[in-house]
Amino acid sequence: MGEQKLFIPKGYRKTKQREAILKVLERAEYPITAEHIFMELKNDGIDISLSTIYRNLEMLTKEGLTVKSYMMNEDKARYALPDKKNYLVCEKCGKIVIIDNCPFDKFKEELIEVHGFDITGHSIEVYGICPECQKK
Amino acid sequence: MGEQKLFIPKGYRKTKQREAILKVLERAEYPITAEHIFMELKNDGIDISLSTIYRNLEMLTKEGLTVKSYMMNEDKARYALPDKKNYLVCEKCGKIVIIDNCPFDKFKEELIEVHGFDITGHSIEVYGICPECQKK
DNA sequence: GTTTTTTTGCAAATCATTTGCATTTGGAAG
DNA sequence: CTTCCAAATGCAAATGATTTGCAAAAAAAC
Ligand SMILES: [Mn+2]
Ligand SMILES: [Mn+2]
Ligand SMILES: [Zn+2]
Ligand SMILES: [Zn+2]
Numbered sequence: 001m002g003e004q005k006l007f008i009p010k011g012y013r014k015t016k017q018r019e020a021i022l023k024v025l026e027r028a029e030y031p032i033t034a035e036h037i038f039m040e041l042k043n044d045g046i047d048i049s050l051s052t053i054y055r056n057l058e059m060l061t062k063e064g065l066t067v068k069s070y071m072m073n074e075d076k077a078r079y080a081l082p083d084k085k086n087y088l089v090c091e092k093c094g095k096i097v098i099i100d101n102c103p104f105d106k107f108k109e110e111l112i113e114v115h116g117f118d119i120t121g122h123s124i125e126v127y128g129i130c131p132e133c134q135k136k
Numbered sequence: 137m138g139e140q141k142l143f144i145p146k147g148y149r150k151t152k153q154r155e156a157i158l159k160v161l162e163r164a165e166y167p168i169t170a171e172h173i174f175m176e177l178k179n180d181g182i183d184i185s186l187s188t189i190y191r192n193l194e195m196l197t198k199e200g201l202t203v204k205s206y207m208m209n210e211d212k213a214r215y216a217l218p219d220k221k222n223y224l225v226c227e228k229c230g231k232i233v234i235i236d237n238c239p240f241d242k243f244k245e246e247l248i249e250v251h252g253f254d255i256t257g258h259s260i261e262v263y264g265i266c267p268e269c270q271k272k
Numbered sequence: 273g274t275t276t277t278t279t280t281g282c283a284a285a286t287c288a289t290t291t292g293c294a295t296t297t298g299g300a301a302g
Numbered sequence: 303c304t305t306c307c308a309a310a311t312g313c314a315a316a317t318g319a320t321t322t323g324c325a326a327a328a329a330a331a332c
Contacts, residue, residue, distance in 0.1 A: 013298050013309060034289085049312045054289060056310095070206040075320075076288060088253050097251055104260075107239040115233055116267035117224050124240075124260050128253035149278060149329050170320085185281045190320060192279095211289075212319060 006081065009063045017048050021056050030087055030096040031069055031078035069123055085123050090130035099124065142217065145199045153184045157192050166223055166232040167205055167214035205259055221259050226266035235260065 006022040008014050024032070024040045032040075034053045041048050057079050060066040067085040068077050086099040104122055112119060142158040144150050160168070160176045168176075170189045177184050193215050196202040203221040204213050222235040240258055248255060 015298075015310065017311070050288095051290075051313080052311055058290095068208070072204070088247065088251055088255075090253070091256060097253070099247065103243040103246065110239065111224065111235065111262065115224055116270075117226070117233070117262070117264035118270055119224075119262060119264040120227060121264075122260065122262040124258065126247065126253070126255060126258040128255040128257075131252035134252075134254055151279065151328075153280070186319095187282080187321075188280055194321095 006065060009059075009065065012059065016046070017052050018056055020044070020046050020048065021053060021060075025060075025066060025079065025081060028080065028084070030084055030098055031067075031071075031080035033076045033078050035076065067121075067123060069125065071125070072127060086125075088126045088128060088130075090133055091127055092129055092133035092136075095130045095132075097130070099126070142201060145195075145201065148195065152182075153188050154192055156180070156182050156184065157189060157196075161196075161202060161215065161217060164216065164220070166220055166234055167203075167207075167216035169212045169214050171212065173215075203257070203259060205261065207261070208263060222261075224262045224264060224266075226269055227263055228265055228269035228272075231266045231268075233266070235262070 006026055008018055008022070012018070020041055021037055024037045034050060034057060037053050037057075038048065038050055057066065057068070057077075061068050061079065065081070066079045067082050068079055069085065070077055071089060072091070083100075084098050086102050086104070088097040088099060089095070102124070104124060108119055111117060142162055144154055144158070148154070156177055157173055160173045164172075170186060170193060173189050173193075174184065174186050193202065193204070193213075197204050197215065201217070202215045203218050204215055205221065206213055207225060208227075220234050222238050222240070224233045224235060225231070238260070240260060244255055247253060
């Protein structure tokens with residue numbers, strides 16, 4: 001359940017770099033940076049250029065397979081599969097927790113009605129203090 | 137109603153640059169960039185350095201008087217008063233519409249219960265096609 | 273008014289991201 | 303299995319928003 005297989009979109013070639021990037025995105029538990037993918041692949045012994053990673057992330061995002069977002073006090077973009085796009089971030093330790101069962105869908109109807117927009121996507125970022133940090 | 141007066145937070149000095157920046161943020165209808173503030177002030181005949189703007193925005197955000205956000209396909213930060221932080225963006229024309237009566241508060245309780253976070257803030261960005269662009 | 277501390281402006285530095293270009297690769301076609 | 307061409311990659315250089323060091327200007331304190 002919840003499994004989401006990434007695939008190389010129609011019209012694009014299958015390359016080992018492309019597949020490696022997809023694999024990293026699949027196993028990531030929350031939005032990650034291009035640099036993170038780079039290091040992760042270096043670990044796996046896969047040599048790849050950062051610009052290739054950026055070019056692929058741009059493509060994947062354009063095709064709707066990944067979602068780009070920015071986090072508080074970070075000046076780098078993060079990318080994730082759509083089902084990991086809404087999250088909680090702890091302001092103290094940086095822990096990230098994915099919000100499942102996105103509550104947004106309930107609003108959607110109301111927003112369409114009030115503003116007349118045809119809604120194609122959204123992202124929600126929530127800041128707070130995680131349970132562990134609250135104890136400290 | 138809904139009026140929100142910005143003020144220079146306790147411990148910081150009152151300077152004409154600071155006040156000018158606050159004024160621009162107050163009259164903005166949606167999140168704006170540092171560059172936007174810069175040009176707006178140039179119009180008003182106020183000479184100010186971009187780095188002064190960035191330094192003040194950082195301070196205001198740290199003090200919670202403004203909220204920083206990033207928009208799809210833009211690599212610049214935007215800043216707004218907290219009540220303008222949730223918005224709809226048209227993917228075609230870029231029009232921005234503020235979401236009042238933020239629906240998030242209803243979720244808040246649920247999130248607190250499920251994840252145990254002490255929630256301090258959030259931001260919601262919604263993408264779609266505005267009514268005008270739908271007609272084209 | 274003098275002193276002390278903050279703030280500003282300017283120029284230089286940062287650093288994530290993008291881009292140009294030569295080279296390699298995927299896969300369609302024969 | 304070769305041939306061929308468009309797509310993809312790597313590398314280095316460029317970009318552009320944001321940050322920073324430092325000396326000068328301005329605010330609040332004394
Ligand atoms: Mn930066
Ligand atoms: Mn940039
Ligand atoms: Zn924490
Ligand atoms: Zn539009």
